[in-house]
Amino acid sequence: MKKRSGKHDLLKLIGIWAMLLDHIGWVIFPHHTILRIIGRLALPIFCAGIALGYQRTSNFKKYFFQLLLFGLISQIPYNLLWNTHKINIILALVLSLFLIYLVDKKRYLWSVGIFWLSTVLFIEYSWYAPTIALIFFKFKDQKKIAFVLLFLATFGYIQQTSASIQWYALIGFFIVLFMPEIKLNFKLNKYIFYFFYPLHLLILYLILRWI
DSSP: OOOOOOOOHHHHHHHHHHHHHHHHHTTOTTTTTHHHHHHHTHHHHHOOOOOHHHHHSSSHHHHHHHHHHHHHHHHHHHHHTTTTTOOOOHHHHHHHHHHHHHTTOOOOHHHHHHHHHHHOOOOOOHHHHHHHHHHHTTTOOOHHHHHHHHHOOOOOOHHHHHOGGGGGGGHHHHHHHOOOOOEEEEETTTHHHHHHHHHHHHHHHHHHHHH
16 A cells, blocks of 8 residues: 555644643643643644645635534533633634635735634634644745744743743644654544544533533
8 A cells, every 4th residue: 555645644643632631631630731731732733734724625615614613513512611601722723714815815904804803702822823823824835934933923922821831832833844744554534623622522521520
């Protein structure tokens, strides 16, 4: 069997596991900081995936509305688990995807509106997630510049939120940007994250109810 480039499939697996460990640490083992640190790898990977998905898709509308649908579905277990009205990360990625589209089409005024929405809405990671995704898209061939900009975005986010743990996201940025291409003989289903995200939130919610 001919092996294919598996870098992005491997990154997706790392992102999923990092997210799962982060959430387990958050709701079940809050004193195990290492789980939260590992979790900082997830956002860089998912934002890079959105940028790559935009580049690869042949049907933007289908991609956008599929992501939106799973984001809306995920909002129910997200609200149950965290007991919050905050907007989940998939919907933050929807905004990120739309921002990339608007910038790519040079609709800069509308792009400013996306940043405004991501800031005023009670959305996970606020303006930080769309900014990361846009940097990955615009500077995909200028990796050192991308890393510097991602560092500055992270610095700004930490200054705003005092969430110093987010410095560990720099490890995720470095992995995404500088991981070499690898060959694997398997391919992940492209919908694995879409299904995994709401499912793991629901399972964690049920575990919390049980214990």
